[in-house]
Amino acid sequence: MNTGIEFTMKLSAAYSAVCRPLCHELNLPQTAFDILMFLANNPEYTTARDIVEVRKIKANLVSINVDKLVGEGYLRREADTDDRRKTHLLCTDKAGAVIEQGRTLQNRFMNSLLAHIDDAARKQLAESIHQMEQNLDHMLEEEH
Structure with missing residues (x-):
């Protein structure tokens, strides 16, 4: 199975291509759009350090x-109320419309990515990814 690098490169290129018209319309660089969507979709991450480390x-x-x-x-x-050195990044009300458009775009992208894959195969894919994540957790635990 040798799909890793080529698949991830194509995935990234396709996602960027799908985002390009919205980013152009909003006058936002792709990276700014990615940061905004990351913060909106992952409320447990709120700092610039989180964006660097996770994204x-x-x-x-x-x-x-x-x-x-x-x-x-x-x-x-x-x-941050407990650590003055830490600053949280929070989406504003103005970001709401952009986030809504971004989520619609992301949903369309996923639907296109999974087109022609039946429900049983989608379920199996989700289960396989979940199992791989558990395997990764186990591997990381062994390292510590």
């Missing part, structure tokens, strides 16, 4: 694009 976007790109999103009113910064 694997370079710190300088996160900084530049977060500043743009804050400047345009899509995000706001909020100091």
Whole structure:
């Protein structure tokens, strides 16, 4: 089974191509859109460090694009009540319409990706991915 790199490259390229018209319409770079959608879809992650570590976007790109999103009113910064050095990034009401459009786009993308795959195969795929995630957790536990 040798599908890893080629598949992920095609997946990334296709997703970027699907996002391009919306990003152009919103005058947002793809990275800014990705950051906004990451924060909206993963509310447990709220810091620039989270974006760098989990989403694997370079710190300088996160900084530049977060500043743009804050400047345009899509995000706001909020100091942590327990740790003044930590700043949380929160989506604003203005971001709501963009997030809704982004989620619609993401759903269409997933539907296109899974087109011509029947429900039984989709279920098996989900179960296989879940099992692989458990295997990865086990491997990581063994490392510690």
